Amino acid sequence: MPTSSIHSFDRLILRFLKERQFHLEAVEEIDAIFKKHGISTMAHREGNGLLGTTTMRVAAAGTQKSTKTTDRKRGRRTTYKETSSEFITNLLKGKSLTTAEINAAWKKERKGTADNNLTAMFKAKQIKRTANKDGRGSSYSIA
Numbered sequence: 001m002p003t004s005s006i007h008s009f010d011r012l013i014l015r016f017l018k019e020r021q022f023h024l025e026a027v028e029e030i031d032a033i034f035k036k037h038g039i040s041t042m043a044h045r046e047g048n049g050l051l052g053t054t055t056m057r058v059a060a061a062g063t064q065k066s067t068k069t070t071d072r073k074r075g076r077r078t079t080y081k082e083t084s085s086e087f088i089t090n091l092l093k094g095k096s097l098t099t100a101e102i103n104a105a106w107k108k109e110r111k112g113t114a115d116n117n118l119t120a121m122f123k124a125k126q127i128k129r130t131a132n133k134d135g136r137g138s139s140y141s142i143a
Contacts, residue, residue: 080110084117085126089142096141098132 034040082090091097091105099118106114118140121127129138 078111084110084114085121088114088117088121088127088140092127092140092142096130096139098139099137102140 080087087106087109088102091102097105099115102118103113103115106112118127118129122129122140125143128141128143130141132139
């Protein structure tokens, strides 16, 4: 290796060391500010290594919630006293309702809409579906 490339390599390493020191000092300053405001720095990262923005907001707000992303359950489903099929069957007992009416009753007690459940129950021949004569939508009744 020629001496000129060794010297340029040495200069490059020195430059990287100075930059590293600059960044370490900046991180220490940031940590001090976080500590002053009671924000966890979350030095140990789990999963894909990304920090959750929600956890930082929760910590910054000063609430008593945990700041670890693994403590919070994400996407947990809500449980109800009756299944979706039972809910729709109880709605349709002795009467015929439109999709809009079923969805309105659904939204009073649950999240989202009943469309996927209505389709599944129709395919399983648990309910009958007739086209709405007045335009869009369908009317459902017990099969």
